[in-house]
Amino acid sequence: AKEDKPDVSKPEETKAGEVDGGDKKDLSKMKVVALLSGVITDNGWNQICYESVKNLSDKYGIKLEYNENIAVSDMAEYIRTYAEEKYDMIIVHGSQFKASAEEMARAYPDSHFCLSYGFRVDASTADQVQDIPNLAYVGPVNMGVLIGAIMGILTENNKVVFLGGQDIPAITDIVSGIEEGVRLTNKEAEVKTDYLGTLTDADLAKERALAFINDGFDVISASANTAQLGCLHAAEEKGVYALGFNGDQYGVAPDAIVLSVMRNYPAIYEDVFLSIAEGKWKSGMVVYTLKDKGTVVSDWHGWDKKLPKEKVDAINDVIQKLYNGDLGDY
Amino acid sequence: MDLLQTIGGYLFTDIRMAAPVLLAGLGLLLMNWSGLLNIGAEGIMLIAALSAVAGSHYFGSVWLGLLLAMLAGAIFGLLFAVLTVTLRANQTVVGAALNILGLSLSTTLNRVLFGIETTVTKVDAFKVLEIPLLSKIPVIGRAFFAQMPIVYIAFLLVPVIHYFLFKTKPGLNLRSVGENPRVADTLGINVYRTQYLATIVGSTIVAAGGAFLSTGLLDFFAEDMVAGRGYIALAAVIFGKYKPAGIMVAAMIFMAGNVVSNVLQVAGIGIPYTFLTMIPYILTIIALTIFASRAVAPASLGKPYKRG
Amino acid sequence: MKVLLSTKMKTQGKAGVKQVIVSFGATVFALALGMLLIYAIGFDPFSAAVAMVDGAFGGKNAFGETLVKMTPLIFTGMSYALASRCGLTNLGMEGQLYMGALAGTATGIYVSGLPAALHLPLTILAGFLGGALWGLIAGALKVRFGASEIITTVMLNTIAISFIDYMVNGPMIEPPGINCQTQPVRSTAQLPNLISGTRAHWGFVIAIVFVVLFWLFLWRSKRGYEVRVAGLNLSAARYSGIHTDKNILLVMFLAGGLAGLAGCNEILGIQIRMIPEISPGYGFDGIAVSLIGNNTPVGIVIGALLFGAFRAGGNRMQIRAKVPNAIVSVVQALVIFAVVASQMLLDKWNEYQMKKINRQESEVA
Amino acid sequence: MGVILEMENICKQFPGVLANDCICFSVKEGEVHALLGENGAGKSTLMNILCGLYKPTSGEIRLEGETVRFNSARDAMERGIGMVHQHFMLIPTMTVTENCLIGDKEGSSIKLDRKEAGRRLKELAERYGMEIDPDAIVGTLSVGEMQRVEIIKALFRGAKILILDEPTAVLTPQEARALFKMIRALTDNQFTVIFISHKLDEVKEISDRVTVLRLGTVVGTYDIDQCSVEELARLMVGRDIHFDAVTRQQPVGDTLLEVNNLSLHREKSNEGKLLEDLTFEVHKGEILGIAGVDGNGQAELVECLTGIRSASSGEALYQGKDLLKLSTRDIMSNDVSHIPQDRQKTGLVMPMTLVENFALQDYYKKDFGKGALMNWIGVEERSAKLIQDFSVKTPSPYELAQNLSGGNQQKVVVAREISRQPKLLIAMHPTRGLDVGAVEYIHNQLIDQRDKGVGIVLVSTEMEEIMRLSDRIIVLYEGRAMGCVRPSETTVEEMGLMMGGRTLDDIRKGSIKETSVEEKMM
């Protein structure tokens, strides 16, 4: 069970710099809360955030605090409650809460606000970010590129598909990087990306995935919370490759899931947490690129023996290159 | 030949997707024929979907999971019957509350039963049962004879329920309650018991539809995984003119909307996915407007019956 | 005549008080069951209850939150109640709410150069119309094709929500187009704050105004009288020359409009901009609100207060007692069951009393 | 002939009503036992207890000397008690066979054997001289046929004691005779029949013994030979009944309503017409009676005249306008009033207050509030006055209509319609189901209106009512007028024949033939 947990190895170069082992500050007194849009059992976006605060709690002994199912209209109220109590770190998990987070960050300068954000870094990104000293827009970037690169190697029919749940930033961010990623490893492959229109209807997702597989697509991955599990099921049933996403989902479909690609939020928020503790807090865009290891890849779970050796090597190679920045600034 | 193969594939998918809606529709049909209008199918299916996974997990057999799901459905049905039959409460309001209860209770219990794990608990699930020879028939063979047992059950229930409703004495008695409970009463039929039975049995069938969603195609529970199928089943009953075969056709037509969405998305014509999502619902509305006016509901559907 | 009016008020008042007491008792009973459930899944029911009450009424801010939650519920409760007064079942409040919010947002953003005194009313009108037209579709399908509004309204919910997803991600997305949300509505279209230091906004006042209009319409206007007659007895309506189809259209239009205002006010007072999930189920809660309120104006306000308090208190319950707020929905369902059950028991009792009174009178005569 | 059934000290307490008060009642095998009593005397209640639908508050039932306790209608049926209810208990969408098989427990198989059942039904029917098509959909049958289905149903299910609750209320005199013949055939075969009626002549004709109920108690049981019709009437009502002779002060005035060739087709036009070429006129200060057995087009005629249904052809000229082309609202606002046939289903909104019910026809007018709003204070004043004028028994104008007794409900409707000061009043079954006092009251109201010059169309199935009030009578049969007569110039027999489908001309031309036809029917 332990190995099913996402890899929480720290980013190699933490933005906050190394934690000084000699620091005597009692980190367990830090007050951290995660405010979530859905339930922590959604196998996706919210669960990974839960894992993050769980990780902090396990490692540093802070009190584990989170709230689920928060409606957009209620978020400001939740934030206010914790800000009033001078929480050190308030994780507002989802870009739909952007407005509330910005408003509250201005109102409560004593707390540090982390808005979990999904965004692509390009020219317009800066316009999205407001300059509030105690608000950081936190998230990994370029996950799609990594996923796409692996998919490009895996495909035999040169047809790969990635399905998002809904057109929301945390998902769009990934979807928009897929094609670029595939091109890094495969110039010919047909790349299809689209949205399922649901985050919960796993049956529908499975049928949709089957439709793609029947059309010859032989590598599939999806980002749609619980619904994505339906896509993984479809891959296993039809004997095509799949990539897990968010958590290490090998267990869901061991015969299909070659690797899982994970938002490394546990490590990211550990990093941010330490930066607050260290007084090295950074506001604004706090993005974790592939180089920063904002995205991690799971264990092979034996697939490195099952796959043709050249594919395994190619995948290992491209991951390494992406992490090193050899293929561009991802 | 290739085209035929493709059509066979669509049919295969359509039948499989129609099965849960069909089951829910058949369950609702029994309730409707007893004069009760239950819009709570969505909630019943949700709690059943969870129970099926729980049963399959704890007892290690998907069939026992199905049994537990049906039991959960029966309990919801009993609750509905107590409130609407005995206390004569507004059936729509109670149905709506069942939906709220099904959604929230399944979410809560899911957590209690399975805790918080990144990977879902895998349980025993239904497997495809190929019927020898028949499944080899070209084009339609796989569509009809290489499905999961619960799909066969759903479709076999169509003639069974038809036979029950229209060819047996208990079926006639049930229909008489839905048409005119007072008449049934004067003829010695226990109206309340009939309505209770119809609701409980009907709810277990609806629940089987819910169980299919979590342990048929899949092997886990997800919050709100029913995603409107309970309501579509409700429409299927009207569209199917309160006959099992009609419901079967309706379920297949409505779910064909999803098949169309799949095909359009795979074809990549560039229709925004939000519009693809709407297709089955728009199809349902159109179908209803064309056929609803000709549907003859049981005469006392939705009206509470007061004895004496 | 004064004597008669006073007897009327007495009998109606008494019935009203009895209704409230019984509903209240049922609610308490359901809450107790809920607490039991909370205990059963391993939380402390006492601290949950304290947090709940504290979150709903413990202080200005808490009460402000309750008002914020009440506002859309008053509208959706009226929407359901109005339709049921006409014998219709409107389950489409959620979709109508979204369409109203969308129309209001569009007007709030794209109409410019107006002073607040014009822009705000115009935006609210647009919100009303957005919901109203969406409701009218179901009405028209019923009148023209006999399609059951119970089903069409539910289908229209899903369609509306998908449509909103499309609009917010497409044509109306805030430039440059990264976040799926629209621009904020212009300040001239925003509803001012009602109680400073809280989020309570003037939408609440508008809601109360509409409660009065709702009452005026149904019980004081000629059209409202028609609607009620048609809702209670279709045959009597035809007999007296009431155009029932026209009334169905009108009522679905108005009911949709009321739900639309729920969404529009939420935008103009709280969200400021359109996002795909502005309603945490206010539409469906409207059914329960109107049920508890017995389809009466004061009752709806009380019902909305109860469910508003649930939502505000439920948040606090999660924060303080760590009880997952899905439990709150379970409790809400239990409240509905308890209230319908108690109402039926009360009806039976009233029936019995009435017969007894009749008997005594006939004996005297 | 031994006693087959005894009911001892039966009491039935409804909330607020003691419907049966210590009733003792016994029936001999093979007899026709009539139950006689005014509306509300408790006849139906007693029989509902006997057939297992209601449970008595106290008392016991003995069948062939053995005490029985019925928990449902099925229990009673198993002991051979079958009831044909006042309102038919049939499901119109099902076939005759299906209707007979509902709740049937015969045989161990759960399969419905329609063929076998149909055969047995036919056999039964033939044995007692009835004709029946087992596969016909009940909804398509005539009232008389439906009644036959009801009786067959009871026999089919093994009834030995057959209860008929007001079976003749909806039949033509001829159909009633056929029914009586059937009853005789049954009693000849050791069936026992309990026969409920208000109609003294019928009771006298068919029954062997009679039990009279009054206000929930038994007045007595008598051999029919021992009492005259007059005696029975006195026993039933507790006083002598005298309808005041209807006197008229003024002569009939000018023509008010002129109906020419009014026809109404069925939805599928090949299925015959609901109304065919009706031509008649109504004068000011005249009551035109429309007689006929229920379901012969009366309801449709009224619906056409009041704009609720649109006629297929013809015209109805009233004050220079054609009513058939106007909407209900337009007709009613032209000084037309309408007392509908069913006060509870149509005339009143039961869950509304009396005040609100008094506004039903005129709420949109200025007197009821200017502009869009109602002036309820004004309506209340008006209501209070009407309640007083028409002596409606109610605790307050804000009482709900559903809490009034039937008679008082009807008074509300009549008060509302008359207070509108109509020129034309269309009244359908204005006294149906009311007791003698209320009937008298409403009759007097109608006569008052007539004397004020109002033209009245009175639709009724009560022969007595029609004969007493009308100036002229038109008899409808299957949508056609069989003839128009003055009450003074006709006989009940003639009326009965017209109601049975013979035109006045035929009857008067061949009065010898008439008897032969009747002989055949017998």
Ligand SMILES: Nc1ncnc2c1ncn2[C@@H]1O[C@H](COP(=O)(O)OP(=O)(O)OP(=O)(O)O)[C@@H](O)[C@H]1O
């Ligand atoms: N279900 C009931 N609940 C309450 N009161 C009832 C009920 N049924 C009958 N009653 C009352 O009991 C009394 C006797 O009614 P019943 O129907 O037996 O009269 P009836 O002699 O059959 O009259 P009719 O000639 O009108 O058929 C009436 O006052 C009636 O209002």
Ligand SMILES: Nc1ncnc2c1ncn2[C@@H]1O[C@H](COP(=O)(O)OP(=O)(O)OP(=O)(O)O)[C@@H](O)[C@H]1O
């Ligand atoms: N369905 C009902 N709901 C409530 N009360 C009823 C109902 N039916 C009858 N009652 C009550 O029972 C009493 C008797 O009713 P019913 O209609 O038999 O009148 P009645 O005694 O025959 O009077 P009338 O002679 O004026 O017609 C009434 O006072 C009425 O309030």
Ligand SMILES: [Mg+2]
């Ligand atoms: Mg009566």
Ligand SMILES: [Mg+2]
């Ligand atoms: Mg009777």
